[in-house]
Amino acid sequence: MKILSFANQKGGEGKSALTKLTAGALSMAPFNLKVLVIDADTQGSIIAHRNRDIATLGEDYEFPYKVEFSFPEKLPKLITTIKQQGKYDVVLIDMPGRGYGDDINVLLSCLDIAIIPIAKGDEDTDASLDFLENLKQHNDERKKAKYPKLNLYILYNKFDNTANAKASVEIFEAIKEEFGIEEKILFLPLREDFQNYSPKTSTSILLELKGKQGHKKDTYESFIEFCKFIKKII
């Protein structure tokens, strides 16, 4: 079992949306994994959606994956318990955006894999560079403590083939070795239906979107490819 998070201190990069989509996709065919999502964002957006979904669909509704809430400082203890129970194949942690503060190392120390979603834009680039610096320091601490490295990947989210988006990718590709980022390049296109749809439910809508009007098949396929990759690294 691996603990994975879409992490970036910048808000709006797609952490929560990607957490829900990935959790939903991995818990359904063809993956059929046992997935737990821990909402460690004090805004509690995923747990709030789950509670709303329960209110609408009823207590007995079988959600594809489980959602729990944890305050950041309580996360290490919760993770230890979950590891002991061995009920899940993968745990996804929804990280807070701003305000990691002193909690950052507490949160990062719980993870095996961090996928850093980066959207195009100067602010996104600057904040993501700062976050990479934090991750580098965290991995230096792990090394000193002879603790396994936190595996880092970048996911270029909301990618749209514009010169701006390509320039952002070039910046990160040029420095990623220095920051200990794994070589694999992950892209997720900008898509209207993620924008309008994904935050509204605690479960993934990816599979439900298949075949819907306006849905681009290649994006669905690329997300499934992405999940195949995740399955390999967990």
Ligand SMILES: Nc1ncnc2c1ncn2[C@@H]1O[C@H](COP(=O)(O)OP(=O)(O)OP(=O)(O)O)[C@@H](O)[C@H]1O
């Ligand atoms: N590939 C994408 N294409 C279009 N919209 C996207 C994509 N990924 C995420 N979004 C949208 O971007 C918005 C911000 O995403 P999300 O709330 O997941 O960000 P976040 O990183 O969790 O932010 P916060 O730090 O505030 O929690 C949401 O409306 C989400 O649906």
Ligand SMILES: [Mg+2]
């Ligand atoms: Mg979020």
